[in-house]
Amino acid sequence: MKQADVVVIGGSAAGIPAAITARRHYPEKSVLLIRKEKQVLIPCGIPYIFGTVGTPEKNLIPDGVLQNNGIELVVDEATDLLPAEKQVVLASGESVAYDKLILATGSSPVELPIPGFSKKNVYTIKKDVQYLQSLLEALKDVKNLVILGCGFIGIEFADECKKNRDLNVTIVETLDQCLQIVFGGGACKCCQEIEDYLKQKGIDIATGSKIVEILGDEAIKAVKLSNGEEIPADALIVGVGVTPNVDLAAKAGLALTKGGIVVDTTMRTSDPNIFACGDCATKFSFFTGKSSTLKLASIATTEARIAGANLYEISRKNPGVLGVFSTALGDLTVAIAGMSEKGAQQCGFDVVTAEAEAINRHPAGMPGASKMWVKLIFNKVNGELLGGAVRGGPSAGELINTISACIQNRMRADDLAVFQIGTHPAVTASPIAYQLVNVAEMALKNMKN
């Protein structure tokens, strides 16, 4: 029987940093990682396989990251977990004994109860090289592609599948707008500009629509919407919702909820020797302390760094998920950290917002100049920053992390207004026009009104 001090089950955005963190914090402990996949996909890179990147093989997390950190890799499926014996049973029949265990088993796409869901050419987004390869192959013969879900995955798949292919793409979405859940929709310019981009690329968007039936014989031929309309479809890609992988935890009798494996703020499960992190573990909101359904690779890595550090000595606490999202379609990057205006209102916060747009260079004639828009959402009661959204060029992807840092430190509008930023003609807005600081000043004024 194999054995290691620390065993991690799962080799993606939670498992890898959990194992690395364990090695960093407990260099004298042996760390072994078990995963069932021969090759591990970069989860957020999956949509880009279908356009920009080209193949699943070009979207892999290299195993070198494990070797370089002295982590033993076992490619096998964990089929049972015996917490009393502190053993993991593998599909090959072998067992692995552990002292501390980290479950990073991730999530799987939900199978929707739509009639016809099992027809050929109906795809979910499985993190599986062969499966995605088969989708890539199937797309060669597709003339009409329907994508269900207008979240990040949906819009990225739509844009990528349309690239270099002569096919019709239609996105079907229950809600009224693209990215509505995250950005809050309504007057949100991010939702609007994403929709404008997609339409300009010739992608049809059917918002406010449900797929009630998948039509066809063996293979899909069309989807039927709730309004009776039928949209021809040679393939359907379903980009809505995932469910935590908890089979192993269930077999071991660990406490579970609908949100996943129950963990405390140290990422420990109901068994003191077993930790869980990433999509398989329960989450709660940084803002409200209430349970959260947010699942992101970046959240998984943060939780993994908490779990890995806490194995033998509790030193880190999970403050709850903030939610920091970004995506880019063409030259347009949109990003959000924390709560949207609508989301904060729905949670009962009395909010004050402000927004500003400025050129991301100075003077405006500098190369790379484009508009960068920032919106901030503050708690009117105590002035604390609850969220921020950014729309602009690629550096929006880092600017949103500045906003995230401000939220995590519970900075108030008054703190942000005198936040010391660095600026440069070739890479940012001018110090006078710098959006983040100006918007905080504008929000302060709005708070007084």
Added chain:
Amino acid sequence: MKQADVVVIGGSAAGIPAAITARRHYPEKSVLLIRKEKQVLIPCGIPYIFGTVGTPEKNLIPDGVLQNNGIELVVDEATDLLPAEKQVVLASGESVAYDKLILATGSSPVELPIPGFSKKNVYTIKKDVQYLQSLLEALKDVKNLVILGCGFIGIEFADECKKNRDLNVTIVETLDQCLQIVFGGGACKCCQEIEDYLKQKGIDIATGSKIVEILGDEAIKAVKLSNGEEIPADALIVGVGVTPNVDLAAKAGLALTKGGIVVDTTMRTSDPNIFACGDCATKFSFFTGKSSTLKLASIATTEARIAGANLYEISRKNPGVLGVFSTALGDLTVAIAGMSEKGAQQCGFDVVTAEAEAINRHPAGMPGASKMWVKLIFNKVNGELLGGAVRGGPSAGELINTISACIQNRMRADDLAVFQIGTHPAVTASPIAYQLVNVAEMALKNMKN
């Protein structure tokens, strides 16, 4: 006699935001801004006039920013200040009465005591459209250009002047490396890569050298270095050092030091009705509380927002200057926030550092992929972040502001290691490889050693 509730003297990176902030915080007060320049240059954009941007006229701060905020503009020179009468005397003979006054009079380049400094074609970097226009004209006939000073201004001028011109450029610098004062030099890869870039562009760098004499008749012909070497020079651009403009404050009898007009942490001078901000005001370090010589447009705007808000009711305190710098030469952006490793050591801090490089996209095949390097400097005693440096693509300009937010909130390495970031294939490193968080983890490990 003109009069306004709030009068601001100076119309650049301090004066404009000071006036806007006064308007925002005291909308019932009238605000009047006095400046002597017909047109105001974007200070950080000045080097780009000589290459990328092309003319001073394309590097101006538009007056619309004043009009849009209901600020009255008077273009005239303030020649005297009578604090007892609360009046500013103008060169035109007119006077302006004020209730509260903000001095944002900026700084001027130092005239160096080098023999021959007054010769024709010896230029300092004056923020003056006509003067810079004359330099632009002069460059047409220059074959050999010498630039004194290898700080940000010096390297930017060198790179820009070399663009589209057939001339030899030599930078002369007393210290051993480019950008040494800010980045600390030594093994700092930022200094090294900037030097490599400049050399690759055919620019000569004479570090460890002083100009002891400027040779020529009426006009400069050459510069003589301390080692006896003579470098032919048809023009010399001096990019070293500025001195605060305090004439007006001196006439008014305000307290002064070598560092400028003495201000307290509310930006108030020795006269309770007069505030000062920007290059003309004294500064102190965020880290040590000791006086600081840092002068940056971004610092000026922050101080202006403190001064403007505090005019009638003290609500903001200056925590001291942090120093956030960035610059870009070609595709290479380097940036630093807070202290360099060497700077922190010189201040007596026991420091722990770590650094990491990762691709700024994931997978590495995504468009725009390039290496992004991050170094962090922590206080070993309490784990607090003292500084960070970044080298990479344009988004380094925003990433450095994330680091600045972390410093200002006195985050420790352990906080940073579980900092919730957002990542996306098209705009950042992967969540597993994200430099800022990884470097914090590595520093934690180094702290234990």
